[in-house]
Amino acid sequence: MSTALFSEPQTPLEESARMSLVQEFLKFLPDESVLHVDEDLLPYESDGLSVYRQKPPVVVLPETIEQVQTILRICSARQIPVVARGAGTGLSGGALPLVNGIVLGMAKFNKIVHIDEQARTAVVQPGVRNLAISEAASDFNLYYAPDPSSQIACTIGGNVAENSGGVHCLKYGLTVHNVLQVKAITIQGDLITLGGTCLDSPGYDLLGVLHGSEGMLAVTVEITVKLLPKPSSTKLLMAAFDSVEQAGDAVAAIIGSGIIPAGLEMMDKPAIIAAEAFAQCGYPTDAEALFLCELDGTAEEVADQISKVETLIRNNGVTRLHVAGDETERLLLWKGRKSAFPAVGRLSPDYYCIDGTIPRRHLSTVLQRMNEWSEQYGLRIANVFHAGDGNLHPLILFDGNVEGELERTEELGGKILELCVEVGGTITGEHGVGMEKINQMCVQFGSDEITQFHALKNAFDPDALLNPGKAIPTLNRCAEFGALHVHHGELPHPDIERF
Amino acid sequence: MTSAEQNQDIGEQLQQQVAEAYSRGQPLNICGGSSKSFLGVGSNAHPIHTTEHRGIVSYEPTELVITARSGTLLSTLNRVLADQNQMLPFEPPAYSANATLGGTMACALSGPARPYAGAARDYALGCRIINGQAQSLRFGGEVMKNVAGYDVTRLMTGAMGTLGLILDFSLKVLPLPEYQLTLACPSSVEDALHKMQALGGKSQPVTAAAWIDGTLYTRLAGARSAVIASAATLDGDPLTDDPAISAQFWTDLREHQHKFFQQSAPLWRISVPPLTPPLEIKGDCLYDWAGMQRWLFSTDDAATIRSTAQSAGGHAQLFRADDQLKALVGVFHPPGDHLMNLHRNIKQEFDPAGLFNPSRLYADL
Ligand SMILES: Cc1cc2nc3c(=O)[nH]c(=O)nc-3n(C[C@H](O)[C@H](O)[C@H](O)COP(=O)(O)OP(=O)(O)OC[C@H]3O[C@@H](n4cnc5c(N)ncnc54)[C@H](O)[C@@H]3O)c2cc1C
Numbered sequence: 001m002s003t004a005l006f007s008e009p010q011t012p013l014e015e016s017a018r019m020s021l022v023q024e025f026l027k028f029l030p031d032e033s034v035l036h037v038d039e040d041l042l043p044y045e046s047d048g049l050s051v052y053r054q055k056p057p058v059v060v061l062p063e064t065i066e067q068v069q070t071i072l073r074i075c076s077a078r079q080i081p082v083v084a085r086g087a088g089t090g091l092s093g094g095a096l097p098l099v100n101g102i103v104l105g106m107a108k109f110n111k112i113v114h115i116d117e118q119a120r121t122a123v124v125q126p127g128v129r130n131l132a133i134s135e136a137a138s139d140f141n142l143y144y145a146p147d148p149s150s151q152i153a154c155t156i157g158g159n160v161a162e163n164s165g166g167v168h169c170l171k172y173g174l175t176v177h178n179v180l181q182v183k184a185i186t187i188q189g190d191l192i193t194l195g196g197t198c199l200d201s202p203g204y205d206l207l208g209v210l211h212g213s214e215g216m217l218a219v220t221v222e223i224t225v226k227l228l229p230k231p232s233s234t235k236l237l238m239a240a241f242d243s244v245e246q247a248g249d250a251v252a253a254i255i256g257s258g259i260i261p262a263g264l265e266m267m268d269k270p271a272i273i274a275a276e277a278f279a280q281c282g283y284p285t286d287a288e289a290l291f292l293c294e295l296d297g298t299a300e301e302v303a304d305q306i307s308k309v310e311t312l313i314r315n316n317g318v319t320r321l322h323v324a325g326d327e328t329e330r331l332l333l334w335k336g337r338k339s340a341f342p343a344v345g346r347l348s349p350d351y352y353c354i355d356g357t358i359p360r361r362h363l364s365t366v367l368q369r370m371n372e373w374s375e376q377y378g379l380r381i382a383n384v385f386h387a388g389d390g391n392l393h394p395l396i397l398f399d400g401n402v403e404g405e406l407e408r409t410e411e412l413g414g415k416i417l418e419l420c421v422e423v424g425g426t427i428t429g430e431h432g433v434g435m436e437k438i439n440q441m442c443v444q445f446g447s448d449e450i451t452q453f454h455a456l457k458n459a460f461d462p463d464a465l466l467n468p469g470k471a472i473p474t475l476n477r478c479a480e481f482g483a484l485h486v487h488h489g490e491l492p493h494p495d496i497e498r499f
Numbered sequence: 500m501t502s503a504e505q506n507q508d509i510g511e512q513l514q515q516q517v518a519e520a521y522s523r524g525q526p527l528n529i530c531g532g533s534s535k536s537f538l539g540v541g542s543n544a545h546p547i548h549t550t551e552h553r554g555i556v557s558y559e560p561t562e563l564v565i566t567a568r569s570g571t572l573l574s575t576l577n578r579v580l581a582d583q584n585q586m587l588p589f590e591p592p593a594y595s596a597n598a599t600l601g602g603t604m605a606c607a608l609s610g611p612a613r614p615y616a617g618a619a620r621d622y623a624l625g626c627r628i629i630n631g632q633a634q635s636l637r638f639g640g641e642v643m644k645n646v647a648g649y650d651v652t653r654l655m656t657g658a659m660g661t662l663g664l665i666l667d668f669s670l671k672v673l674p675l676p677e678y679q680l681t682l683a684c685p686s687s688v689e690d691a692l693h694k695m696q697a698l699g700g701k702s703q704p705v706t707a708a709a710w711i712d713g714t715l716y717t718r719l720a721g722a723r724s725a726v727i728a729s730a731a732t733l734d735g736d737p738l739t740d741d742p743a744i745s746a747q748f749w750t751d752l753r754e755h756q757h758k759f760f761q762q763s764a765p766l767w768r769i770s771v772p773p774l775t776p777p778l779e780i781k782g783d784c785l786y787d788w789a790g791m792q793r794w795l796f797s798t799d800d801a802a803t804i805r806s807t808a809q810s811a812g813g814h815a816q817l818f819r820a821d822d823q824l825k826a827l828v829g830v831f832h833p834p835g836d837h838l839m840n841l842h843r844n845i846k847q848e849f850d851p852a853g854l855f856n857p858s859r860l861y862a863d864l
Pocket residue numbers: 047048083084085086087088089090091093094095106126147148149150153154155156157158159160161162163164165166167214215216218219220221341430431467
């Protein structure tokens with residue numbers, strides 16, 4: 001699979017063109033900001049999805065807006081593709097380099113420009129780490145709400161490009177709900193400002209469109225985020241169940257009752273065992289399913305809601321119910337969940353993280369089907385979910401050194417995503433399509449939608465130079481994958497050659 | 500109305516009408532309930548009606564998601580949600596009993612809850628549209644987290660129908676608050692602006708704040724215990740003991756039924772950053788959204804109003820005025836050259852023949 005990532009042939013940049021590009025960059029960038037020898041390029045070969053690797057011909061590390069503009073103008077003039085990169089924690093190959101393009105590393109844009117305590121906003125550069133914003137805002141009793149599990153490492157620029165979520169997005173929203181304004185550079189080198197510090201801006205919602213666009217529309221150079229007051233009270237409740245189904249029913253009962261928890265995270269038995277072994281956080285390892293339900297707000301509100309939630313959970317077959325006694329215990333219980341990935345990573349030489357979303361009512365059907373496939377493929381699966389919003393993260397355990405096991409894992413992953421679409425969900429809740437799920441895009445969308453996506457990109461980037469080949473498949477590729485979503489029983493584009 | 504009439508899908512007929520218009524190059528004026536036909540610059544393009552395309556397609560209260568056809572009445576949607584103790588959190592104004600879901604999302608107006616609960620675009624999950632080449636397309640979906648493909652749903656939200664005809668829309672919904680109370684407190688406008696902004700920075704169940712003619716009004720909503728505890732710590736007295744009367748006050752404000760709106764000068768909607776002091780523009784001004792949305796009746800000239808708003812970091816929209824003035828000065832604040840180019844490119848990619856709502860948003864779209 002990783003050998004044939006792109007269906008269109010990728011012609012590597014000629015050595016002479018590569019060196020002339022390097023010379024041109026060195027005219028306005030210091031030596032250490034233009035990487036072009038193998039050992040310097042190595043760290044940029046992959047993002048968090050390390051099964052896909054490609055050495056980039058050149059990496060540039062600008063630190064001013066003008067430098068980014070010049071780089072993009074040069075690439076535009078020479079028709080060189082550009083892959084923007086934050087911290088490289090992406091899990092779908094979004095920042096995977098191209099053989100014929102440069103990597104535009106935004107790591108040097110790492111300053112928090114300004115925190116406005118009264119307006120409750122922070123202006124930050126895109127290379128600032130997600131957690132650093134909340135740390136800086138903490139002095140003012142404020143925080144930045146979206147908290148991906150990778151928050152110590154991932155950048156806010158990457159978060160905008162992926163529209164990242166976190167365990168608290170059920171109540172506080174995704175990145176798109178918490179960003180007010182973005183300054184970005186188009187491939188033509190123009191600085192544009194999308195959104196603003198008012199509560200709306202005139203014209204089309206281009207700020208919304210930029211979110212989740214995976215570096216394919218513009219390069220983000222400054223972001224203004226909304227900060228929230230820290231809630232005056234927060235309580236975390238842990239509930240264990242004899243079946244995932246019961247846990248799912250309890251989740252539906254809580255939300256149906258009119259309570260929106262700040263976070264509602266669920267794990268199945270393999271994930272519970274792995275997390276407990278890793279973090280020793282007090283999870284009951286005999287449980288089939290467990291969820292963490294966090295409630296926050298004023299003290300009165302939280303007290304009120306916690307008693308309601310306890311009643312609802314008791315009515316839904318809970319086997320163990322526990323409210324964290326203090327802040328230390330609350331954080332410890334979260335640590336188990338937040339370290340689920342590395343914890344599972346210790347159980348197996350490799351694991352592969354899937355990211356589908358389903359309407360929550362189909363949870364038990366989907367889990368059952370996954371269990372059957374897990375046996376059929378001989379691959380173990382541990383499940384963590386953002387249960388409040390139906391975002392599943394099945395972690396498939398495999399050993400990359402066993403011949404064919406990666407391929408089988410990818411096939412199983414693909415089937416799980418297709419199942420998510422079948423039950424009315426989506427192939428990616430928060431990790432993005434990138435390179436990884438490009439075939440499944442053909443399952444989720446028909447050829448007319450895919451064509452419209454390309455048209456929208458064309459409005460921003462007519463020569464298709466920003467992260468080309470990612471996120472939106474070509475119709476040829478879908479035909480090759482054999483999965484174009486068929487509308488009204490008619491095969492779309494019968495004129496396209498099939499393979 | 501029979502249930503068949505309340506629930507019918509005429510998507511294919513609408514697609515057919517767009518296809519015919521496309522083949523003839525005939526511009527179309529997309530009409531829902533016409534409750535917001537005053538918004539934007541009107542045109543005499545051929546009408547295409549969505550009101551017959553109506554009904555709830557699916558609603559799962561425990562998943563907080565509803566999908567309905569564009570011609571569904573906003574009042575029907577609100578009623579169906581209220582039956583399950585849920586609501587559209589952005590409190591869209593209807594402005595008339597005929598308001599439909601399609602127009603609500605195309606205009607993307609949000610009510611008093613906006614600074615606290617978010618805007619129309621924050622609840623937009625998915626949509627089905629007909630583009631300018633008469634293709635029926637589906638974007639987004641019925642789940643809250645979905646990053647497959649570009650976010651065309653948000654692009655449609657607030658596009659004033661210029662990019663496509665909305666067939667149906669999926670929205671995130673939220674529970675109705677258990678209890679609400681409005682506090683009224685006499686206050687100068689400067690004082691109110693500071694108080695409103697500061698209040699949002701505390702962990703308090705505030706869901707609306709407005710200053711009208713010497714009084715600061717604050718709505719608290721949520722768990723009853725929390726509302727009562729919070730009210731005890733804040734300035735001001737309850738407007739009424741009756742939650743229904745409290746709710747009516749905010750409904751009147753949202754629907755422009757409050758007596759402030761009984762004026763005849765052109766009405767401007769001015770959007771400014773938090774803590775923007777009163778602007779130097781003549782006229783009568785009401786401050787909603789904690790001071791960030793201002794309703795201004797003013798006869799000052801449009802250029803002055805727009806440049807004053809813009810120098811404060813905001814923008815001004817000519818909300819209600821006669822057709823002549825709207826045509827002369829435009830309705831929506833221009834977005835700047837680079838962004839205007841992007842608007843033109845996007846319009847071209849969705850509606851290459853320029854069929855939908857010509858000039859309604861900007862003169863050259
Ligand atoms: C252990 C682990 C846990 C994770 N948990 C979560 C989670 O809970 N929720 C979640 O949503 N994700 C999660 N992720 C995925 C990942 O962290 C996010 O997608 C994150 O937003 C990526 O940020 P990054 O800075 O690493 O971006 P990168 O991986 O460097 O890039 C991601 C994409 O953004 C583009 N990009 C980066 N910077 C810019 C810019 N300035 N302008 C334009 N485009 C840009 C790139 O081209 C690429 O397409 C997790 C990853 C790991 C490894």
